[in-house]
Amino acid sequence: MKDRAYVILVSWPTDREEEGCVRAVRAAVGCDEYTARLIARRRVPCIAARAESGSEAQRVVGRLLGEGVGALSLTWEQIASGLEPPLLRSLAWAEGAPAPMYLASRVDGGVEGLKAADLRLLVRGKVRISKREAMPNANIGEFARTPVDPILGVPVPADPTRAKVLLKTVEVLDLHLLDGTQLRCDGSRFSFLSTGGSLGISDTENMDRLAMKLAGEAPRAVVDTGFGEARFLSEYMADFMSVRGSLQGGDPRGMVALSIYSRMMAGVRAWMG
Numbered sequence: 001m002k003d004r005a006y007v008i009l010v011s012w013p014t015d016r017e018e019e020g021c022v023r024a025v026r027a028a029v030g031c032d033e034y035t036a037r038l039i040a041r042r043r044v045p046c047i048a049a050r051a052e053s054g055s056e057a058q059r060v061v062g063r064l065l066g067e068g069v070g071a072l073s074l075t076w077e078q079i080a081s082g083l084e085p086p087l088l089r090s091l092a093w094a095e096g097a098p099a100p101m102y103l104a105s106r107v108d109g110g111v112e113g114l115k116a117a118d119l120r121l122l123v124r125g126k127v128r129i130s131k132r133e134a135m136p137n138a139n140i141g142e143f144a145r146t147p148v149d150p151i152l153g154v155p156v157p158a159d160p161t162r163a164k165v166l167l168k169t170v171e172v173l174d175l176h177l178l179d180g181t182q183l184r185c186d187g188s189r190f191s192f193l194s195t196g197g198s199l200g201i202s203d204t205e206n207m208d209r210l211a212m213k214l215a216g217e218a219p220r221a222v223v224d225t226g227f228g229e230a231r232f233l234s235e236y237m238a239d240f241m242s243v244r245g246s247l248q249g250g251d252p253r254g255m256v257a258l259s260i261y262s263r264m265m266a267g268v269r270a271w272m273g
Contacts, residue, residue, distance in 0.1 A: 004076040004239065005057035007049040009039070010268055011070035021069075028063035043229050044070075045268045047236055072271045074264065080240055082263040083256065085174065085182040086110070091210075092194040100217035107189060114177075116217035121176035121269045123262040124211050125227035126204075127254035130167050170254075171207040174262045178220070182266065185210065224265050233257040 007029070012021055021040035026033060029049045039048050048064075048071070051057035057073035064071035087107040091114070094101040100116035171187030187203035192210065200206045215223045237256050 002076050003053050005051045005054040005073050006047050006076075006079065006236070006264075007051060007057050007060045007064070008072050008074060008264055008268060009042070009044050009046050009048045009064070009069060010072060010271065011044055012040075013068040016068070024064065024067035024069050028060055028067060028069070042232055043226065045264060046230065046232050047264065050236065050239070072267060074267045076239065078267065079260055079263045082182050082266070083240060083259045085184045085259075085262075087189055088175075088183050088185050089189065090191045090194050091185075102195075104183065106183075114175075114183075116214060116221075117219065118177045118179070119175060119214060119218035119221040120178050121174075121266055122211050122215060122218075122221055122223045123172075123174040123176070123227065123258075123265055124207070124223060124225050125172050125174075125258045125261070127170045127172055127258050128167065129170055129254055171203040172255075172258060173207050173211050174258075175214070176262075176266045176269065180266075182262070222269060226265075227258055227261050230257070230261050233260055236260060 016024075018037070018040055022033065022036045025031065025036040025039050025048065029036065029039070031039075031049070039046075042048075049057075049060060051060060051073070054073065054075050057075075061071045061073050089105045089107050092103040092105070094103060094113075102114045102116070103111060104114045105111050168188075173185040175183045175185070177183075185207065187207055192199055192206040195210055195213065198209075200209060211223055215221050234257075237253055237260065240256055240260060241253070
């Protein structure tokens with residue numbers, strides 16, 4: 001698994017129509033026409049193919065570049081390293097600083113200075129999280145309907161608990177710095193009280209305001225909001241899902257998808273310079 005790498009499509013030639021893109025993908029990736037057409041219709045940047053080694057991915061990238069298609073490759077480890085970035089508890093506006101600056105307090109207790117000018121990429125997304133909770137089965141008539149063991153002649157009780165599925169949408173903003181550092185603002189754990197701006201009535205409004213504020217203070221930063229259109233991620237999430245995560249009673253697929261997307265965009269931003 002760790003030897004795997006992923007081919008990222010960054011751009012298509014401006015003068016090439018869909019058929020030309022399909023031919024380029026088929027020639028470079030070696031897939032059938034139907035798959036190539038699906039890839040050619042994706043919004044770029046996107047993952048086009050999975051390779052079993054970094055060298056194989058580089059060869060595919062080389063063929064795509066030869067076809068005039070912008071492309072790069074990222075290894076499994078490069079993506080996996082950002083699956084659980086440090087979570088920020090708050091960003092405190094540094095009053096009196098010579099340039100826009102924040103004191104970033106992490107959930108794990110760490111504190112560090114963050115210059116807005118060091119921001120390279122802001123990835124803004126919404127993640128839907130589901131969590132199962134066991135609840136007592138309070139149905140009084142359940143015992144009367146319990147089946148009887150035909151051999152022992154005693155009731156066979158059903159499971160005394162039932163599952164309750166809780167759904168919520170979490171607002172997320174990933175901060176990528178010039179030195180490669182990645183930090184995450186998770187709206188369910190982030191305080192907007194000290195960011196230096198007025199508060200809205202919802203996490204959505206507050207996270208949007210934070211993203212706009214940071215982008216306005218960071219001349220090099222690019223704001224990306226394309227996560228909601230990255231449906232291709234469903235093909236690759238299993239590569240990064242952990243058994244431990246699936247046993248905790250929650251559904252981490254949304255956060256995993258966002259993390260893959262965020263690392264992909266960070267790679268693209270670095271590639272573009």
